[in-house]
Amino acid sequence: MIKYKLFCNNCDLKFDSWFASSDEYERLKKKKLLNCHKCNSFKVEKTIMAPQLINKKSKTDEKINLEKYNKVKKTIRDYQKFIKDNLKYVGDNFAYEARSIHYNGKKKSKGIYGSASKEDLKELKEEGIDAQMIPWIDENEN
Numbered sequence: 001m002i003k004y005k006l007f008c009n010n011c012d013l014k015f016d017s018w019f020a021s022s023d024e025y026e027r028l029k030k031k032k033l034l035n036c037h038k039c040n041s042f043k044v045e046k047t048i049m050a051p052q053l054i055n056k057k058s059k060t061d062e063k064i065n066l067e068k069y070n071k072v073k074k075t076i077r078d079y080q081k082f083i084k085d086n087l088k089y090v091g092d093n094f095a096y097e098a099r100s101i102h103y104n105g106k107k108k109s110k111g112i113y114g115s116a117s118k119e120d121l122k123e124l125k126e127e128g129i130d131a132q133m134i135p136w137i138d139e140n141e142n
């Protein structure tokens with residue numbers, strides 16, 4: 001079965017119709033068995049459909065987006081690697097650890113990284129503690 005969008009040249013009605021095959025459509029049209037649902041005119045035509053063109057375009061866009069995404073992801077991963085190699089992971093204790101470094105004057109200690117809420121970051125900033133938020137990709141995510 002094939003579904004065609006049909007268009008009536010007489011009244012501009014557009015409607016869908018099912019045919020066993022494209023040959024059947026041609027046969028019905030030749031025999032003047034195809035008529036408009038609304039005005040019964042025989043000036044009914046298949047509308048030109050271009051789904052392939054549309055698909056092609058969106059696929060290209062998708063590819064570009066994916067490439068962009070992968071590039072960004074690579075940058076983030078490189079950054080993550082640097083952080084993991086050079087900083088100490090403190091998990092959810094980030095705000096606590098950041099304060100302890102700041103207030104205990106452990107300036108020479110290794111930098112830290114971990115998770116903190118936006119609230120935490122705001123408070124740390126108000127206390128003069130420098131912290132930065134960076135995008136993070138989960139190891140498990142691919």
Ligand SMILES: [Zn+2]
Pocket residue numbers: 008009010011012013036037038039040041
């Ligand atoms: Zn019509």
